[in-house]
Amino acid sequence: MTKKGEIIVIDDDPDDQGLLDEALTSLGYKDKIKFFNDGDTALSYLKDCEILPFLILSDINMPKLNGLELREKIIENPALEKKCIPYIFYTTAGTPQAVDEAYEATVQGFFIKPSSFPEIRNTIRKIVEYWEECVSPNYNQC
Amino acid sequence: MNKSGEIIVIEDDIDDQEVLSEIFATLGYDNKVKYFTDGELALEYLTKCDVTPFLILSDVNMPKMTGYELRNKIFADKDLASKCVPYLFFTTVGTRKSVIDAYALSVQGFFVKPNSYHALTDTIRKIIEYWKECAAPNQYDC
Numbered sequence: 001m002t003k004k005g006e007i008i009v010i011d012d013d014p015d016d017q018g019l020l021d022e023a024l025t026s027l028g029y030k031d032k033i034k035f036f037n038d039g040d041t042a043l044s045y046l047k048d049c050e051i052l053p054f055l056i057l058s059d060i061n062m063p064k065l066n067g068l069e070l071r072e073k074i075i076e077n078p079a080l081e082k083k084c085i086p087y088i089f090y091t092t093a094g095t096p097q098a099v100d101e102a103y104e105a106t107v108q109g110f111f112i113k114p115s116s117f118p119e120i121r122n123t124i125r126k127i128v129e130y131w132e133e134c135v136s137p138n139y140n141q142c
Numbered sequence: 143m144n145k146s147g148e149i150i151v152i153e154d155d156i157d158d159q160e161v162l163s164e165i166f167a168t169l170g171y172d173n174k175v176k177y178f179t180d181g182e183l184a185l186e187y188l189t190k191c192d193v194t195p196f197l198i199l200s201d202v203n204m205p206k207m208t209g210y211e212l213r214n215k216i217f218a219d220k221d222l223a224s225k226c227v228p229y230l231f232f233t234t235v236g237t238r239k240s241v242i243d244a245y246a247l248s249v250q251g252f253f254v255k256p257n258s259y260h261a262l263t264d265t266i267r268k269i270i271e272y273w274k275e276c277a278a279p280n281q282y283d284c
């Protein structure tokens with residue numbers, strides 16, 4: 001995790017991507033947001049040694065690789081795990097099973113997408129403020 | 143994680159405990175705050191079936207058991223782990239290695255105690271707001 005890094009957003013819904021773009025831009029993260037429609041392409045990008053993101057905001061239900069599976073793949077990959085990127089679930093699908101499964105793998109955050117823009121912005125603000133407050137390992141093994 | 147549950151603070155410095163006590167009183171959340179001066183006492187309490195906390199805020203360097211050792215014991219115990227209590231490090235000093243080690247374990251938060259009362263209040267508020275916003279897993283059954 002490096003606080004100057006990108007915020008990786010993995011979400012297959014273009015409207016939700018748009019709202020996140022607006023919210024993050026208004027919070028000062030313009031030009032630091034990278035969108036992916038699915039877990040596979042996100043994973044390929046993350047594996048690049050030079051890529052050192054700040055956070056991952058991930059939906060759960062997505063084609064090819066869902067959010068829980070993607071997180072598992074990151075944890076299982078030693079080089080990726082060392083990048084220490086907080087993995088935050090940001091989803092409409094807050095089924096009890098999904099929440100339980102996420103927490104069992106020590107969740108770093110699980111947020112249900114709010115419906116109004118002010119609420120979305122407020123939730124995203126809490127997320128970025130929390131991880132900005134945390135100490136960063138700034139571990140670059142590249 | 144029980145959002146109405148206790149906030150468990152494991153901190154061997156009595157002055158720091160007092161400051162935190164004042165801050166929690168000012169912030170006015172309904173969660174009770176329970177203090178422990180070492181990991182062994184905390185572990186004994188956490189093991190009780192009917193104890194379902196909201197969060198654990200733990201120092202790193204403590205007598206008898208470090209914050210890392212305590213965290214590992216909690217996650218290694220099936221019953222304790224199933225309470226899904228976020229374990230946050232809250233410490234005066236974060237050596238680079240200790241921060242990297244914590245993040246490699248998917249740390250749920252690593253905070254260095256700010257010097258000013260105002261900044262410390264702000265940090266605590268961000269921590270509480272973040273986890274209050276999160277979806278909580280199914281209520282743990284005793």
